[in-house]
Amino acid sequence: MSDHPGEDASQRWRENVDRRGVDADTVAEIVRLHGVGPDDLAVLDGLDEIVDPAGASFFLLPCDASADDVRRAVIMTYVVNAGTGYGASGPVTDFAATPYSAGEAQRIVDRQRRNAWSYSLVVPFVHRNGGRLVTTPNGMLMGLGGNRLLGLFSQRGGTTYGDVFVLNIGRGIDPVAELRAVVLSGRSRHQREDGTTFAGSVDLVRLMHHEERHSQQWAAEGPARFVASYLWEQVRGRNDTEEDAGLSDGGYR
Template structure:
């Protein structure tokens, strides 16, 4: 893996693994199969690290970050954190997770890579779209992006608590005073935020754990990858009709409790 002392985010990766009880053989397998070296983490240099209440790292991407760098940074944020705390969030009193947590592993890294490949358009096109229309983006421990803000054109792409497009979850906070600071506040709070009447966001009364919400949104990313662009849109619109009578099938597949629908 490494000859000599570990430094920077590579060192933090190894520290996170020890802190979270990840077996050494899992780290070795991830490094071997996915060619993880200290240089792999350099994509995170120059990005602002923001930590949540559990100590997980998110990275606020500078304006002008390329789609390719956003894609690499999203993957390396998953690798760095050694887990998402989804299971921990589900152990809180009165909370019911919709799924079991997928263990941190080389297979899970590969699944995220495959999902990114299938949703490559969201990096190649939409990262620049969000940036060019005044929004801000950050990486998440789930290996996807989270963003908010922007102009009226950007506002069209989020509704309710937020909307996921490919690998980008756009929180439905369209007119914050400072989009970057709004993202920082969401991460530091550890809960889902929703739009307020003044255009800024506020923590939801439901106190939905951000780890659970991101798990829900990442499952939507999986749907995009599985169905393709037009297939997802067709299925989601059809689900809106079904929703008149029962649960939206795609929201149910992503987890109704985790998404704040229950």
């Protein structure tokens, strides 16, 4: 680890820019418009980095991280990865890939601002109840683990609240080990009734794109309106929210 703040993240950023073939003008625009420098990248210093099969970096958050540090770590994870990998290879995705750009970084920052409540409320709630979280390449958070109370807030394969996606994997597991297993496998992950876990069939990059679409929905509607509209869909037997997020990406078909 370097003694200079942000140097390790800067090196990872340069490697990813080269690996993904990002042009110099795009990097320069991100630096210019978002003022990305060593102090910004330093928020990732000392965090446990987990790398998926495609070479993308996820960063494990400490349980005592402040809302502001978490928010900054999330956007810096998007910046450092120099792309999300969505649509890069494999089966046809539900949506066209969005290129890595200063504009996309700004969209994520704007979404973070509207979902600020999830950084000040949901993140500490997950940590207080025994769960753990990682930042993701597409600019949000993924978590799992915890006690029975936290488990009530995650349904089916997982549930997104604002910028936080909580997998439905709860008691009796080591949350850090399970998060590592999720990222290293590059797949969704599930828990059997006996408590054991296994890799699912859904590509993690596609799943996180699906969940980021849900984050956008939370940001656009606000918590009260989003919950009300989702419940009304259930009453009417509709699935508009999931369809808008991409049914194939989310593993619904």
